[in-house]
Amino acid sequence: MRALLVFSLIGCSSSPPVISSDISSKDTRVTVTATADESTSTLHATLVGPHGGMILVDGDRLVARFASLELPMNTRGGGAFDLDLGTVTGTIDVVLLRLRDAELKTTLLLPPAFTLHAPATASRIAPLTITWDAATGPWSVTLGVTGDCIPGASRTLSFESGIYTFNAGELFAAGAGASCTGTVTMVRTTPPDARYEATTQTRTTTFESTP
Numbered sequence: 001m002r003a004l005l006v007f008s009l010i011g012c013s014s015s016p017p018v019i020s021s022d023i024s025s026k027d028t029r030v031t032v033t034a035t036a037d038e039s040t041s042t043l044h045a046t047l048v049g050p051h052g053g054m055i056l057v058d059g060d061r062l063v064a065r066f067a068s069l070e071l072p073m074n075t076r077g078g079g080a081f082d083l084d085l086g087t088v089t090g091t092i093d094v095v096l097l098r099l100r101d102a103e104l105k106t107t108l109l110l111p112p113a114f115t116l117h118a119p120a121t122a123s124r125i126a127p128l129t130i131t132w133d134a135a136t137g138p139w140s141v142t143l144g145v146t147g148d149c150i151p152g153a154s155r156t157l158s159f160e161s162g163i164y165t166f167n168a169g170e171l172f173a174a175g176a177g178a179s180c181t182g183t184v185t186m187v188r189t190t191p192p193d194a195r196y197e198a199t200t201q202t203r204t205t206t207f208e209s210t211p
């Protein structure tokens with residue numbers, strides 16, 4: 001896929017900057033990802049030509065399109081661009097718009113947001129049940145539990161039912177007699193394929209793990 005490189009030139013440089021007007025669309029590579037958690041969703045992009053990062057000139061622009069909106073992506077230097085997506089999920093197009101060449105479009109599918117629930121307190125001699133807002137789509141799902149008094153357990157789910165139970169044996173660690181804070185993490189990942197670029201939607205929650 002493709003990406004955007006913008007360099008801030010300070011003083012003299014031994015190499016001239018690569019400007020977009022000198023690079024054809026077929027020689028431009030765009031890389032795009034999106035990450036989301038409880039606090040933020042961010043779209044990331046980079047744009048490079050055959051000789052390195054590009055400065056967009058002559059009206060060339062990198063934009064994101066979703067929910068009938070078109071927003072310019074923010075330049076972060078070194079070819080990096082980003083955009084705060086807020087609560088947006090679903091299909092997102094990142095488009096390099098060019099005045100003198102073909103536009104380039106890359107598509108992402110950001111999985112839907114969800115809330116993860118665990119009991120406030122859970123004994124390690126009993127099963128631990130986790131619940132969340134189930135959804136279906138072309139993404140994989142991993143669910144894990146960690147903690148100082150927990151050996152750690154992780155599962156890749158073949159489908160989402162909205163509920164999963166870790167057996168007591170998965171959470172028991174010999175000699176771990178104290179209580180500790182357990183952390184549950186669930187990640188929905190859309191892997192890169194012929195249709196979409198990589199995205200992740202992550203949620204965490206905590207509970208008190210007791211003997």
